[in-house]
Amino acid sequence: MPVYDFKCTRCGHRFELLRSISSRDEAVCPKCGGSVVRVYEGRWAVGKPSGTGGGCSCGGNCAGCSGCRN
Numbered sequence: 001m002p003v004y005d006f007k008c009t010r011c012g013h014r015f016e017l018l019r020s021i022s023s024r025d026e027a028v029c030p031k032c033g034g035s036v037v038r039v040y041e042g043r044w045a046v047g048k049p050s051g052t053g054g055g056c057s058c059g060g061n062c063a064g065c066s067g068c069r070n
Contacts, residue, residue, distance in 0.1 A: 010034030 002021070007014045008029035017027055027036050 005039040006036040007039050008032060008034045008036050014039065 001018050002024075003016050003018050004024050004027070005014065005016055006027055006029075008031065011029060011032045011034060013029055013031045015030060017024075019027065024038070028034065029036055
C-alpha cells in the first residue's frame with residue numbers, strides 16, 4: 001500500500017497515511033475531522049524520481065501525465 005500526503009482544508013494540518021488506492025479519497029484529518037486534499041510533493045514510491053511534477057507541465061497532477069511516467 002502506498003503512503004499518501006494530505007493537508008486539512010480546515011486546520012491546515014499536514015500528515016501521511018498508508019492507504020489502499022481504493023480508499024485514499026476517504027481520508028479525514030486526524031486532528032479536527034475536516035476534509036483533506038492530497039499533497040503532491042516529497043518522496044515517491046521506490047523507483048520513482050523525487051519531487052512530483054519536476055520537469056513537466058502537469059504541476060504535480062500526474063494522473064494522466066506522460067512526462068512523469070506515472
